[in-house]
Amino acid sequence: MKVNFILNHHEVSYEVSPSEVLLESLRKHHIVSVKRGCDTSTCGVCTVLLNGKPVLSCSVLTASIEGKHVITVDGIPDEIEKIASYFGEEGADQCGFCNAGLALTIYALKNENPHPTDDEIKHYVVGNLCRCSGYQAQFLAIKHYLGGAK
Amino acid sequence: MKVVNQKIPSVDGKGIMMGRPAFTDDLSAPDSLIIKILRSPFAFARIKSIHTEEAQKLKGVELVLTHHDVPRAAFTRAGQGYPEPSPHDKFILDEYVRYVGDEVACVAAVDDETAEKALSLIKVDYEILEPILDFEKAIDHPSVIHPEKDICEMFPIGFEPKRNIAASYHMHINNVDETFASCDVIIDEVFYTQAQAHAMMEPHAVNARLDYQNRLTLYSTTQTPFHVRRILSQTLGIPISKIRVIKPRVGGGFGGKQALHGEMFAALVTWRTKKPSKLVYTRKEVYESTYTRHPMRITMKIGANFDGAIKAIDCHVLSDTGAYGEHALTVFMVTGSKVLPLYNKVESVRFDGQVVYTNHVSAGAFRGYGAIQGNFALESAIDILAEKLKMDPITLRRMNMMKENETSPIFKIMGEGTEGTAMNMDTCKLDACIDQGLDLIGWSKTYPKIQMSPTKVKAVGMAIAMQGSGIPYIDMGAATIKLNDDGFYNLMVGATDIGQGSDTVLAQIAAETLMTTVDKIIVYSSDTDLTPFDTGAYASSTTYISGNAVLKASHQMKDLLIAEAARILDVKPEDIDFDGMMFDADDQKISLKDLSNQITYNHEQKQLTTTASYVGHKSPPPFMAGFCEVEVDIETGEYDITHYVSVVDCGTPLNVKLAQGQIEGAIVQGIGMAKFEDVKYTKKGHLVSNSFVNYRIPTAKDIKKMTTVFVDSYETSGPYGAKSVGEIGIDTPPAAVANAIYHATGVRIHTLPITPEKIILGLKQRKGE
């Protein structure tokens, strides 16, 4: 079946099977920034923005997104480069596998709640697992990106 | 230092976050055959018959392999020095399956769906055998997990497969029993450490293709590309010159990718079908069919005198290596060799034990590599001893621990699999680590505990640790530097960046030496065709071993450049002043940019390159003191680690932020092991903890305050004074947490993980309920 949606500000039309999830569809179309990390909707590395909200692309049937907007890091390169600079300054970008999903999540946070408390930041990103960094440097980078918490 | 010991952003973080194809599965060839593996549903069984005709007939299936179809050659999957200190006890596919998840057959098909369907069409008739699921019952169990005749050890490692022993070792210095007889106080404790899963975010992946020279090229998430190449060649009978292994960006390894996983199948499928192929592990396969940490039972007997002098340590280990013995001996030896020397003033010491086969998931390399297990036992025991001696645990440690310029006879005796290397601790700042840590955690305010409310208690605990920096006389790293026109450099290293930032750190070393900036050093790493040799990312070797190779190559390049400039300016090399950009000889000068363009295009053209190698002659340990503050709810046993202080002596931290990241990441993995991570099986040997749902790792909300500090230290044998920093961070949390919980509650936990349930049930027992 055909699904028409807006990917990174461009209209696209994908031919998909009803079982296909968005993660698979995107990677089939060479959007490799979206990663697969688990089989149980638990790790967050596959996060994309769907109509501006962070969602797990491994758990979205591509058939269900007719007419919706999907953003991956490829769609907002300037903003991602900015986030990457903050991560680089804090040494928060170790293996990088969780970074794209996390970057989209904090971009969404900035739009939803521009001045979160420390606890609100952690609550928002807790679903983005990281095994390399221990979360400290990531947290500092996020705070710098958000311009300091209240 | 301008570049080294600074905060330098990584060379690759930006590109990766911006989504450039970088990881193994991002780089698979289009139309790769999809490989799927049929895995054993039984913990121990023999394949009586296996029929693949139906699967082979399915449209879209290109190849089906069983143990009848593959070369019969025993090998080890371990990426270790060669000949390996690992038994060659693995076959590509075998008649026996030895754990739930072991490989039974391999299918290559045009897509996922067809491959899955083909798996379901393979008919296997198993003879179910009695599995060994309790490692304490493995030795001389009626079931023999490796009855094959054609397996072997590469050199004596105590390999007795008929008794289910993969390796064993014994050493003693003087006579512990005699020393114990003369001690005032003796403690004798047993500890159990659990299997832990690496849970790196990127599942294992590999893809293979034939290039236009008909050579086999693999992209793999491996920590050891050169070992992979050799093992593939030896096992498949393909000339090693026909194989190329490339490691691209890797999404975390921690030791879990320091062995072959899937490479053998991808290589075989592509070699036989001549088509590109790929195998990407599911998360379930990562849990069930790669590795865990070795679970161990460790007995620690320590004898001391009333004045606090520790006289003897007697340590016995039983380690569970699961179905295959890849890192059996070496992890077990590190449990002794990178732990016991901490208390080097003893009169006698004994270390021995066995590593047994069971029908559990294979155990393998995992950050800490035995040292975290041994540290939990020893540093818990030291606190227990302190209490029995009625001595402050800090005072007891200070009296007995390793100091700078001292040594331990254990270094000479115990290496990793073979003899060790004697060495003095040219740098050991444990005293300073303890001083600063005590201050940062507020030890004197809290020790041992403060009652914060009727239900909440705050307490502190600590542990010291050591690790190593590469394996002397075995680990070799090399670097090649090439000058380009326009005056920038390529740095080719075999060293494997698996996210720890070695590409960046090695570039920093080169940039410092060549007096330039990191953006002028373009790093390319881990390609067996294009980069010089390196054993790989393990044993905390990259900064020290590969770094020293880069340092040498950079110095050599600098000499070459100066010689070239001297020729051009017609002066002696001693008369040249080089500041990284300009060659100055009083009234003459030439820029690096002009020099490089001249020798590339115009006059006396030549390509300047240098290559240098390095093998360590010692393995200078990094040291650290870990301090843990806990808040315990004494009605439920729940506790928070409210502050973890790490004070580290790693010599010069070459990249301040990346070094801090190594410590913090490792501490959090150590906290996971201390608090709740646990690999669990059913009674039949099925892994219960086979997803992120049933095996949890720490999250952003679970980690509270962390303070990480590096003490001043300069190891002259290391590049710009550096030792290693990759593993040391993981070692202290289990003991530090156990000691803090004891101070808070009086409950001493001997079996990891330290769960609230164990604490509250322990508290109830103490109250006599």
Added chain:
Amino acid sequence: MMDIKHYVKPASLEEAYSTLSSSKKNTILGGGVWMKYTKSQVDTMIDLSLLHLDQIDVGKDHIVIGAQTQLRDLEVHPSIVSLGGGFLSQAIGSIVGVAFRNLATIGGSIIGKYPFSDLVTVMLCLEVKLRFFPEEEMSLHDFLDQKEKHHAILTHIVIRKTNGMGYFKKVSNTSLDFSILNVACFYEGEWKIAIGSRPGKPMLAWDAMHALNQAKHVDQHVIESVGHIIIQTIPFADDERGSKAYREILAKTYVMRGIKEVMSHES
């Protein structure tokens, strides 16, 4: 992984129900987050997104929530944040992460009858009715007790507005883990106590509630005895997350703390 043959987006509830009833292998698309946990064969996946069942309507006495409303939208909605002092919002917010809750629906979370459900534990303490198509309304409580599989389509969840005060505690190993135990307490003139993840499904602690509601004056002595009644009357068991003995300790402790905390807010 689910294997789905057909995908439809009906324009009406009648159409949706007709398709659902036509085969046991047809199913309603929820949030999608539970798809990976099942290897089931689905003939037709029914997407209800054209039916506007994702609205939250706040009336005078009731909050009417469409079954397709995402958990995250509920979590941050002002009427839910203020309900019971925030204990429902807190319970919802403890479920996995934001990206998960932007997909998971309230309907899916209830229909699944998950024993570890944080939000169902809290909702048992409130007056909650479920509306189905074809026309049918039943209390959440009765729905959870039902043994047979329900064939109607859950369309709305109706919560009676209240000024009462609530308490919710989730005990778990990590912030993302399933609970070892869930405890909810609520007071609005009378007490409600619910325990979930025992590891069994959430249930009201009737005997404990009775003792509490009968007491003339709720003092430490009464609270202690309520704690004992919990252990005596609520069935707990072992599973890989915790033992029966541990769950009993947790239940008693947190019910007692919950009662005290609710009382301190009330005064």
